[in-house]
Amino acid sequence: MTTGAAENAGSVDNAGSVEDAGPAENTGEIPETMRAVRLHSWGSAPTLDRVPVPRPGPGEVLLRVDAAGLCHSDLHIMDSADGVLPYELPFTLGHEVVGTVVAVGDRADSGWIGATCGVHGVWSCGDCRKCRSGRDNYCVQLTGPIGGGTGYDGGLADFMLVPSARHLVRVDPSGGPALAPLTDAGLTAYHAVVSQPVDPSGAIVVVVGIGGLGHLALQVLASRSPEVVVAVDPRESARELGLRLGAHHAVDSVDAARELVGRLSGDTGADLVLDFVGAPDTLDAARLMMATGAALVVVGSAGGALTVDKKGSVPRGWRVEAPFWGPHRHLDAVFDLAAAGGLSAVVEVRDLDDVLAAYEDLRHGRASGRLVVVP
Secondary structure, eight states: OOOOGGGTTTOOOTTOOOOOOSOOEESSOOOSEEEEEEEOSTTSOOEEEEEEOOOOOTTOEEEEEEEEEOOHHHHHHHHOOTTTSSOOSOEEOOOEEEEEEEEEOTTSOGGGTTOEEEEOSOOOOSOSHHHHTTOGGGOTTOSSOOEETBEEOOSSBSEEEESOGGGEEEOOGGGGGGGGGGGTHHHHHHHHHHTSSSOOTTOEEEEEOOSTTHHHHHHHHHTTOOSEEEEEOSOHHHHHHHHHTTOSEEESSHHHHHHHHHHHHTSSOEEEEEESSOOHHHHHHHHHHEEEEEEEEEOOOSSOOOOOOSSSSSOTTOEEEOOOSOOHHHHHHHHHHHHTTSOOOOEEEEEGGGHHHHHHHHHTTOOSSEEEEEO
């Protein structure tokens, strides 16, 4: 497996240097150095460094970063204690990336040069049984770093090295910065909806948390004609957004959702519950509002836990899933849906020089949408 930029010129520290890893074609002159937001110590904030621009080696692709999204997963990475994550420091953050190919190494297709692409964040091996079956987001060879920004150097920089064009999806550059969150938030929400055995068509669906992922899941659901969609969020602005994006009802708590679902279903429950919060109260309520044969999809990670058994504490035929990101083929579908006008992210754009303040805004809930950095 090609392990990615972290083993090549892209993994450098402030004092690092770049060897020429082989011939590359490019569009325009590539500078010697660039800015990069790098994590040097666990449990601490990253720093904005100046580092050498990596040069692509055999099979690799160099992107000029057009936009990179900020994500709560970044905060989780920063806040982790030493030894919790199987990543080596330092590395550049940023796993939601759209960029333009400016150079390729030997054995890489020069036809990619000039293309604007979204980066699939799971740098899978391409050969294991999961990858061969189209479930590359569950690649069994990824036992350490996952991809750019999650162990390998990511896209919060002026340039980003990708180990293979196999991890790229061509996109229409007219989509602008709002394309970047679709590589993670959009893909995760899409995968959470479409990978379930419960067909949303004609179903009663509850979406808990109308934030960065939940507002995208509502749009994915809208194309699948559910009978009823209930949006749940304590924030009035989020509930209003949920109604605009296709929810039939919007309530401020999971207790209110349970009561509403009971009335709408004749006390039979919801068929699909998508929990983008994952807190103790949301998971407890989800269990109590499920119908027989229902599915609970846990995407959020706010500290909740759920005990399931065959003794009747969860309705018979229950299914509980905690999906991870999404496969490359679903990222293709996400961008197709976006190009057709069926999916768009609400974003707030920041500059790379202001990224540390932007992370603080993300941490304290001061952003009005998905935060996207445009270098």
